[in-house]
Amino acid sequence: MTSGPIAVIGASGQVASALVRRARESRQALIARGHPAADLTDITTIGHFIDEVRPSVVVNAAAYTAVDNAESEPEAAFQLNAEGPGRLAVICAALSLPLIHISTDYVFDGLSDTPYPEDAPLQPMSAYGASKAAGEMAVSAACAHHIILRTAWVYGLEGNNFVKTMLRLGAQRDELGIVADQQGSPTFADDIADVILAISGKINTGDRVHFGTYHFTSTGATTWHEFAETIFSHAKAAGRKTPQTAKAITTADYPTPARRPAYSVLDCDKIESTFSIARPTWQDALSRAMPAILER
Numbered sequence: 001m002t003s004g005p006i007a008v009i010g011a012s013g014q015v016a017s018a019l020v021r022r023a024r025e026s027r028q029a030l031i032a033r034g035h036p037a038a039d040l041t042d043i044t045t046i047g048h049f050i051d052e053v054r055p056s057v058v059v060n061a062a063a064y065t066a067v068d069n070a071e072s073e074p075e076a077a078f079q080l081n082a083e084g085p086g087r088l089a090v091i092c093a094a095l096s097l098p099l100i101h102i103s104t105d106y107v108f109d110g111l112s113d114t115p116y117p118e119d120a121p122l123q124p125m126s127a128y129g130a131s132k133a134a135g136e137m138a139v140s141a142a143c144a145h146h147i148i149l150r151t152a153w154v155y156g157l158e159g160n161n162f163v164k165t166m167l168r169l170g171a172q173r174d175e176l177g178i179v180a181d182q183q184g185s186p187t188f189a190d191d192i193a194d195v196i197l198a199i200s201g202k203i204n205t206g207d208r209v210h211f212g213t214y215h216f217t218s219t220g221a222t223t224w225h226e227f228a229e230t231i232f233s234h235a236k237a238a239g240r241k242t243p244q245t246a247k248a249i250t251t252a253d254y255p256t257p258a259r260r261p262a263y264s265v266l267d268c269d270k271i272e273s274t275f276s277i278a279r280p281t282w283q284d285a286l287s288r289a290m291p292a293i294l295e296r
């Protein structure tokens, strides 16, 4: 049995905010700190944070997530997504602290047509994906007691995300074009937070934990276009203005600096069987999230 709170690096991001809220609701001790007080590019500040908090588990929820900007400033993406987590992992290993590090579907090439298992080869197609893949390797090399949790298509109550962008654009425009040839599994940040808290709880109660890499998303797969249509149906039911036409377009119709995976569905069997974690369908998760998102 270990005592000490969960220490979260990052405080204002989607997953970090969900962790803070869900831990408070479930009365778990958790202290989150954002930058500059805990800056992943200035490892001294992270060392001070950990010394002060004396945690039982460390969660890295901080990242460089501006996927398109990473193409023009890869050094900044690597500094935050690879070098910082690597140095954090060295600190955790020295203190025998388990480290939960969040990663992404973008470490894969997106060329598959079946869900990616944890041991599929890392073949990122963007600078962001490459920086996250390098972060995974740095964490696993430095700290044996790590959980790398890959997730995808994240939306939360706090922070910016696709759901909020669709609500904003849908209120402003009568016609929207939305990409319909990329498939993935939209995942509610609260569900990711609950999984991290469940794994941390197992670590804290002294259960034998199988460290390593895990995938977690909602079940099912969809396209951005179908996801947007579902968001609009919730918005419409709540009396919000939605676009008259949500046109299905292709990736080629909507060029972006970073290449995105066409198919990024993750096989999540391992986390379900190892940690007895139940996953919601993406539609159920969205139904739970929408009232609170619409209220904000």
Ligand SMILES: NC(=O)c1ccc[n+]([C@@H]2O[C@H](COP(=O)([O-])OP(=O)(O)OC[C@H]3O[C@@H](n4cnc5c(N)ncnc54)[C@H](OP(=O)(O)O)[C@@H]3O)[C@@H](O)[C@H]2O)c1
Residues within 6 Å of the ligand: 009, 010, 011, 012, 013, 014, 015, 016, 034, 035, 038, 039, 040, 041, 061, 062, 063, 064, 065, 080, 102, 103, 104, 105, 132, 150, 151, 152, 153, 154, 155, 159, 160
């Ligand atoms: N968003 C997605 O769709 C998605 C999909 C798959 C995986 N993921 C992964 O999930 C994790 C959480 O993502 P998210 O959506 O919660 O990201 P997010 O909302 O963009 O939050 C990232 C956080 O990192 C913080 N940060 C930036 N620079 C920092 C620094 N130097 N030191 C410490 N913190 C710093 C940011 O703070 P400021 O806002 O104050 O700069 C922000 O709070 C990341 O590892 C991401 O790669 C995300």
